[in-house]
Amino acid sequence: MIIRPMCIFCKCYKDVEVTEEQADLLLLPRPLRPPVQDILPDHDAGIRELFISQMCPDCWNDTFGDE
Numbered sequence: 001m002i003i004r005p006m007c008i009f010c011k012c013y014k015d016v017e018v019t020e021e022q023a024d025l026l027l028l029p030r031p032l033r034p035p036v037q038d039i040l041p042d043h044d045a046g047i048r049e050l051f052i053s054q055m056c057p058d059c060w061n062d063t064f065g066d067e
């Protein structure tokens with residue numbers, strides 16, 4: 001299934017393909033949620049960051065990337 005987390009920096013939505021089980025875990029309140037790297041071990045670090053810091057890969061590059 002596809003879930004669409006929003007980047008709080010550029011307000012864009014990113015489509016992320018996950019299993020139903022992964023989606024259930026990702027939608028848990030933060031204190032109850034397992035570490036994102038445990039839920040999505042096979043996704044890009046940039047995608048995981050979208051769930052951790054709510055920053056999309058584009059904004060991540062703009063902020064932290066080399067030119």
Ligand SMILES: [Zn+2]
Pocket residue numbers: 007008009010011012055056057058059060
């Ligand atoms: Zn963004």
